[in-house]
Each structure stands twice: as structure tokens, then as C-alpha cells.
């Protein structure tokens with residue numbers, strides 16, 4: 001008997017007890033639903049992770065002053081000059097931007113706000129692609145060189161200080177210093193918050209002037225490419241240690257390392273869901289096997305008739321295997337649809353965009369048919385090996 | 396056509412061992428119409444099941460159309476059932492949810508006949524038993540006699556070497572029984588070899604030869620002296 005006929009026969013078999021077939025599918029539906037939801041959300045979080053990485057600069061790494069297990073925090077001795085010197089030291093380094101942080105209360109004409117001010121240089125936007133100028137301009141190399149009292153606010157801080165008013169050209173004060181607002185940047189929303197979102201940027205030279213800081217806290221380095229990043233890290237470390245006459249003094253971390261934690265968190269979630277899905281699928285498979293066994297018993301006489309008319313072991317086997325596979329595939333299809341729904345629903349709460357992939361659908365269908373075949377094997381064998389006369393006589 | 400020697404079937408249950416058939420010898424030639432009679436429990440059905448390759452004998456030899464079927468594996472027996480044997484049962488044994496046409500198609504499905512050819516042959520077989528107008532009916536929509544005619548069409552559709560019928564009129568009223576016997580006689584006239592089990596003497600008289608069973612043995616094997624001839628009602632027109 002050909003495959004098409006087997007399918008038709010199997011469909012006729014399922015059609016005789018639709019309600020039972022549907023109930024049987026529930027385990028498969030739940031299992032496949034979880035699988036699809038997990039993969040869809042997992043893909044989404046993988047994608048947004050990669051997006052984050054791109055936004056923060058996938059080829060960036062930062063140099064911090066180190067941490068000594070015995071002495072505790074080491075003093076930073078990085079300087080603005082280090083940052084300017086680094087790109088010349090290695091062909092793998094594209095940019096190196098210094099940061100010095102200052103926390104305090106910034107006062108506008110009407111209100112004050114606690115904020116973090118980053119002293120940095122004219123190349124900031126090149127290493128932080130998530131920043132965009134939305135009003136005014138960013139400060140120039142000349143302003144950095146001359147230590148001009150200018151400041152660029154993040155949109156959030158600008159809104160906090162000025163409400164709806166135009167902040168450009170306004171003077172802000174903090175402690176004893178003051179600066180004129182020359183621009184506003186928008187910071188793309190990040191899942192990984194680097195703590196600077198309610199901040200401002202000003203020339204590092206001016207910040208050092210008014211605070212008396214001689215050093216910089218971090219230097220963010222942008223490598224030419226992902227491939228050269230490791231080499232750039234090594235060269236940076238070697239160069240800084242040599243320049244400052246140190247040994248293993250600096251700590252170098254890439255954005256990817258910082259984001260690593262989030263990834264392993266979503267990894268745990270995936271594991272939990274996968275285990276749940278696995279259990280549901282197994283239970284579903286047992287359910288399918290059970291119902292197929294019932295079906296074989298109920299249809300013993302039908303099997304006898306088919307055998308009396310010349311059906312071979314393989315014909316009966318195929319008929320019941322296909323039947324159990326179709327039950328699982330229908331369950332799988334419903335599961336896929338519900339899984340997509342679940343992922344869309346859940347994504348509103350876990351802040352991960354659902355990302356459906358063809359692979360996941362193929363996997364789900366593959367899984368469903370595999371379960372159908374695996375758990376259908378024993379009942380199908382039981383049906384196929386029946387002795388024709390015993391099957392015909394069965395009451 | 397059909398050679399049976401020393402055929403024995405022993406049933407073993409926990410309590411007792413029982414010889415349902417014991418050293419049965421029969422030869423049936425091509426084109427014969429044989430009735431098998433005997434009291435209930437004499438082994439007629441057991442014998443037919445052996446002939447139909449639905450069950451295996453305990454010992455003895457059985458050669459059908461040149462094939463020693465006792466040597467065959469299960470798949471070989473399935474093929475013999477499909478190609479060489481047409482079986483008609485007392486309780487019809489149609490698939491309840493399939494139409495007449497589909498029921499008649501079944502043996503050809505297992506023979507691997509293509510769909511168009513299958514439909515064509517199934518329709519022809521149904522017309523042959525006078526059911527050209529009942530192709531799309533399900534068994535529940537048919538009378539007992541009509542169901543048995545579907546079963547006969549199904550048994551014939553692969554052009555078997557032999558047609559076996561175990562009490563084909565056992566569940567039918569007398570009018571339907573006569574119709575069925577008319578079909579068998581017509582098929583016999585067309586050259587089909589038929590073995591038919593019955594416990595009714597008048598049904599047996601439609602055959603040419605009557606074999607009588609008792610306690611698993613053949614006690615008589617004789618020609619029918621006064622054959623009865625059934626005439627089909629106008630509904631059943633054999634071609």
C-alpha cells in the first residue's frame with residue numbers, strides 16, 4: 001500500500017473519534033507550545049543581546065584601575081594623554097576615549113537634579129553608538145583642548161531640569177563651577193544600564209580643572225574589528241603597564257563580559273522551560289501511546305479484516321504509525337500557534353521581543369512527528385503482529 | 396487446484412487439548428463448486444480458516460494453485476490471501492465506516508493497484524453483484540443481502556484462484572439467501588472455484604459436491620444428485 005493511501009486510512013481512523021484525538025493531543029500541545037515559546041523568546045533575547053552589544057559597541061573594551069585582592073582598590077593613574085597615545089600604539093585600536101566621573105547636584109535656572117557628569121573628549125560618539133545628538137551639538141576637539149565650560153545633557157536630564165523649555169544656551173551650575181548647555185543627546189534605551197542614563201557630558205579637561213582631578217577613571221577603547229579585539233586588549237594592557245611602570249595593574253573588560261550575566265540568566269530560564277517542555281512532551285507521548293493502544297484494541301476486528309484481505313505487517317504498522325504521527329502533528333500545529341501567542345504575551349512582561357524562526361517551527365514539527373512515531377511504535381507493532389483469525393474473532 | 400493431505404489442527408487450552416481437524420484429505424479441481432456441511436463444532440470453520448490462510452495448521456500439507464502455503468512466512472501468507480483467495484464471512488466483515496466502493500477497493504490497495512484502475516475494477520465488481528446503484532452507501536445503509544453482495548464483490552475483485560465462503564447465508568433471510576446462492580451459481584458458471592460452508596441442506600444442494608464433516612473428520616464426500624438452481628431477482632443481474 002502506498003504512503004498516500006496509508007495517510008488516507010490513518011485520517012479515516014482519527015476521524016472516527018475526534019474528541020478523543022483532541023484530548024490526546026493536549027500533552028503534545030502544551031509541550032510544543034512551551035518549546036516554541038522558549039525558542040521564540042530565547043531568539044528574541046539573543047537578538048536583543050546582540051543589538052545591545054552593537055549599540056554599546058561590540059568591539060569596545062574598557063580599562064579600569066585594577067583591584068588588588070590584598071590592598072583593595074588600587075589608585076587609578078590613567079591620564080587623558082594615555083587615551084590620546086593608545087591609537088598610535090597599535091594598528092588594532094581605532095579610538096580610545098577617557099572618562100572621569102563626577103557625581104553631584106546640577107542646578108538649572110529653576111530646578112536642581114542629582115546627576116552623574118562624565119568628563120570625556122570629542123570622540124565619545126564614536127565609541128558609544130547608542131548616543132545621538134537631538135539638539136544643538138557635541139563639543140569639539142578645540143573645546144576639549146582649551147577646557148571650555150560647555151555641557152551636553154542627556155534628554156532625560158534636560159527634561160528633568162528644564163521641563164519642556166529649550167535648554168540650549170542656558171547656564172547650569174554645580175558646586176562652584178558652571179557651564180553652558182550646547183547640546184542634548186538621546187541615549188538609546190539599554191537593557192544593560194551603564195548607570196549614565198541621567199547624566200551629562202563635558203570636556204574632561206574642564207571637569208579636571210574644576211574638581212582638581214588629575215586622573216581619568218576609565219578609558220574606553222574601540223578595536224578596529226571583532227577579530228583584532230583580543231590583540232588590541234593585549235597591546236593596550238602591555239602599553240599601559242610599560243608606560244606607568246606597572247605589572248598587571250589594569251583591569252580590562254569588554255562590553256560582552258559585562259553583558260555575560262544577562263545571557264546566563266536567560267540561559268537558566270531556557271533550561272527551566274525546556275525541562276518543563278520535555279516533561280510535557282513525554283507525558284503527551286505516553287498519552288498518545290495509551291490512546292493508540294486503546295484504538296488498536298477497539299479496532300482489532302478492523303485489523304483482522306484488513307489482514308484477511310492481504311494487509312501485511314508493514315501495511316498495518318504504517319497505518320497506525322502514521323495515525324499517531326498525524327495526531328501528534330495536529331497537536332504540534334496547535335502547539336506552535338499557542339506557543340507564538342504565549343511568546344507574544346510573555347514578551348510584554350519580560351521585555352524581550354519575540355523572534356519567530358523557521359528553525360523553531362521545523363524543530364517543533366520534527367519533534368511532534370518523532371514523538372508520534374516513537375510512542376506509536378509499540379501500539380502499531382501490537383496491531384500489526386495480530387493473528388488474522390484471532391483479530392477477526394475478537395468481540 | 397487445491398490439495399490437502401493429512402491436515403490436522405489441534406487447539407491447546409489450559410484444561411484440554413482438542414483436535415478440531417484430524418488427518419483431513421481433500422482434492423478440489425479447478426471450477427468445482429463444493430459445499431461443506433456438518434453439525435456445529437465439527438470443524439468446518441476451522442477447516443475454512445486453514446484454507447483461507449487465516450490460521451496455520453498444526454500439521455499436514457496444503458497446496459493451493461501450486462503453492463505449498465504451509466512453507467510460507469506471514470508476509471507470504473498475506474500475499475496468498477490477497478492474490479489467491481477471496482473470503483466471504485457469515486458476518487460480512489465490511490469496514491463499517493467505509494462505502495461499498497471503498498470496501499471493495501481494499502484488497503486492491505494492498506495489492507498496490509493504482510487509484511484509477513482500482514476505482515474502475517471496484518465499480519465493475521459491484522455492478523457484477525448488482526450493486527451498481529449502491530456504491531456510495533455505507534454498510535449500515537444496506538440490507539443484509541446487499542452487505543453480503545458487497546463482501547462477494549470484494550472477495551472477487553483481485554480475481555482469486557478460489558472463493559471461500561463460511562456460512563455466507565447464515566445471517567440472511569431466505570429470499571436474500573437465494574439471491575446470494577444465485578450469485579454463487581452464476582460465478583461458478585463463469586468458472587470460479589467455490590468452497591462454501593453451510594449447515595442448511597437446501598443451500599448445500601446448490602453445489603455440485605458435498606463434503607460432510609464430523610468431529611474433525613470427513614465422513615462423506617459425494618456428488619449432488621438433485622441440484623437446486625437459484626434464480627436471481629430482477630435486481631441482481633449478473634453480467
Ligand SMILES: Nc1ncnc2c1ncn2[C@@H]1O[C@H](COP(=O)(O)OP(=O)(O)O)[C@@H](O)[C@H]1O
Pocket residue numbers: 406407408413414415433434435436437438439440441442
Ligand atoms: N480458537 C479456538 N480455541 C479452542 N478451540 C476452538 C477454537 N476454535 C474452535 N475451537 C473448537 O474446535 C471445534 C471446531 O470448531 P469450528 O471449526 O468452529 O466448528 P464449526 O464451524 O463446524 O461449527 C469446536 O469444538 C470448537 O469449540
Ligand SMILES: [Mg+2]
Pocket residue numbers: 439440441
Ligand atoms: Mg462455523
